[in-house]
Amino acid sequence: MTAVADLTLKPGRDKPVRHRHPWIFSGAIAGLRGQAEPGDMVQVRAANGEPLAVGYYNPHSQIVVRLLAWDPAATIDDAWWGRMIAESVARRSALARSDDTNAYRLVYAEADGLPGLIVDRYDDILVCQFLTAGIERARPVIVEALAALLRPRAILDQSDNEIRQVEGLPPASGALRGEAPSESIAIRENGFSYRVDFRSGQKTGFYLDQRTNRARVARHASGRAILDCFCYTGGFTVPALAAGAAAATCVDSSAPALQMLTANVSALGEKAHSVETICGNVFEVLRKFRDQARQFDLIVLDPPKLAAAQTQVTKALRAYKDLNLLALKLLTPGGILASFSCSGTVTRAAFQEAVAWASTDAGRSVRILEQLGQGEDHPLLISFPESEYLKGLIARVD
Numbered sequence: 001m002t003a004v005a006d007l008t009l010k011p012g013r014d015k016p017v018r019h020r021h022p023w024i025f026s027g028a029i030a031g032l033r034g035q036a037e038p039g040d041m042v043q044v045r046a047a048n049g050e051p052l053a054v055g056y057y058n059p060h061s062q063i064v065v066r067l068l069a070w071d072p073a074a075t076i077d078d079a080w081w082g083r084m085i086a087e088s089v090a091r092r093s094a095l096a097r098s099d100d101t102n103a104y105r106l107v108y109a110e111a112d113g114l115p116g117l118i119v120d121r122y123d124d125i126l127v128c129q130f131l132t133a134g135i136e137r138a139r140p141v142i143v144e145a146l147a148a149l150l151r152p153r154a155i156l157d158q159s160d161n162e163i164r165q166v167e168g169l170p171p172a173s174g175a176l177r178g179e180a181p182s183e184s185i186a187i188r189e190n191g192f193s194y195r196v197d198f199r200s201g202q203k204t205g206f207y208l209d210q211r212t213n214r215a216r217v218a219r220h221a222s223g224r225a226i227l228d229c230f231c232y233t234g235g236f237t238v239p240a241l242a243a244g245a246a247a248a249t250c251v252d253s254s255a256p257a258l259q260m261l262t263a264n265v266s267a268l269g270e271k272a273h274s275v276e277t278i279c280g281n282v283f284e285v286l287r288k289f290r291d292q293a294r295q296f297d298l299i300v301l302d303p304p305k306l307a308a309a310q311t312q313v314t315k316a317l318r319a320y321k322d323l324n325l326l327a328l329k330l331l332t333p334g335g336i337l338a339s340f341s342c343s344g345t346v347t348r349a350a351f352q353e354a355v356a357w358a359s360t361d362a363g364r365s366v367r368i369l370e371q372l373g374q375g376e377d378h379p380l381l382i383s384f385p386e387s388e389y390l391k392g393l394i395a396r397v398d
Contacts, residue, residue, distance in 0.1 A: 002075060003043040003054055005034030007065060011047040017067065018052065020383040022110045024065035032057075038168060039137035041068075041076055056134025060168035066115035066134060081138055082145040088112040088119075089149060092377055100191035105208055105377040111387040112379075119146065120204040122187050122196055124153040127204040130172060131163045143176050154178030158204050184260070190215050192238050194264050200256050207235055209374040209390050210302070213340075214239050216370060217300060217394060220336045221245040224297035227289075227330065229282045229323075234261035236300045236338075237275065241265060247274040249296070251286075255279045286326035298336040299327045307343040316343055317354045324358035328366070331397045337366070344389035351391050359397075370394040 009017070013028035024044065036042050038058040044065060045051050051072030055065040068076055088107045089096075095104045106126070107119035116132030126146055130136050143155055155177040164172060174180070184197040189211055196205040214236050222244035228237045231250040241248055248265075252258055258277045265272045278285055282303070301323055307316035324339055331337060341351045348371075359366040372392030373380075381387045 003041045005032055005036040005042045006045055007032050007042045008045045009047055014046040020070060022067040022115055022384055023063045026062060026064050029064060038133035058133040058167060078141045081141045084113055085145040086149055101189050103187040103189055103208060108378050110384050111381040120208055126152045126155045127158050129159045131160060132167050136169055147177050156180055156198060193267055195260050209378045210235055211375045213372045213392055217338045218243040221298055226298040227296040228300045230302045232257050234264040238264055241268050241271045249276045251278045251282050253281060290326060290329050295332050296330055297332050299331055301327055301339040305343050307345045310345050313345050316346055317350060320354040321357045324355045325361050328358055328362035328364045328397060333398055335397050337395045337397050340392035342390050344386055348391045365398040366395045368393050368395045
């Protein structure tokens, strides 16, 4: 695909492009010369007409251009897409050689130079998300490149329909190559087996970004009674029990997720008998535990995204503060808090401040032992701070 139009920036608005930030917002644009439809390639120029980069265009989105190449002469053709896919897969070669993990992210959107595209590997099944008009336009060549390079049993589409709606795209899901599994499949992560159901799972089926953090939290689990909040299918519970946790109470609003958790912990044998599952609103359950004066030695807080936009950050920070305050009131002296935020619009500093507010209100001393982030298959592109969305900490609470 070649550029079909020239997009000119306002004076002084070219600095982010020169620094290789991949987004151009509507407020930075002076005008468009030529006709461009959503998904078309455009040449981006500075106010003086200097060519800067090439990207795909969508006037329906607040992010009007997502940049693909900073060589103004670049041709975004089938060979370009194939090369970018291959390079992204090659960056995960160490994970591909692992015997104890066969589920991880292969393509992480802007961080891999492919804005709007997510590809996750679950053993011999690939799950994709085509989230933007430009990536939707390239869907056939992307699927072909993945099939030729990896020869998976199936390639599935599990696109986030809320994001596609913002882009002016219809819902999308289903099998792109092969057949979708009719039941859950087994994957390995850090040597543990988990069931994944693509028909009802969150995200692309599993929270792959927490892989390294699950192992780090498990190091603190021996002999402790743990409370796993927003537990989903047991990603934190399974390694914690295997590491010697005395008991686990698991809370989630999804009954199917808790059923899958029960199946996942059953592989641990006798340890499965020490697991209590509770289906309900986590905030309400924690308040009930507070009123009952229940106590735990290790609490994991891994809520879903609480701020999808900048306008929701203030409300989200209050929720993070309230959630952590409830947890701090339930921890035994010397207990461990593992707390996370996956809201990209909430900064690490703001999240940590919310936990600090909670510690003040709880009258507890909180000492951070480890700062946590997303795994190596979700790399942070240094010119694109927005690629960091997962923030976490492990803390001792006295």
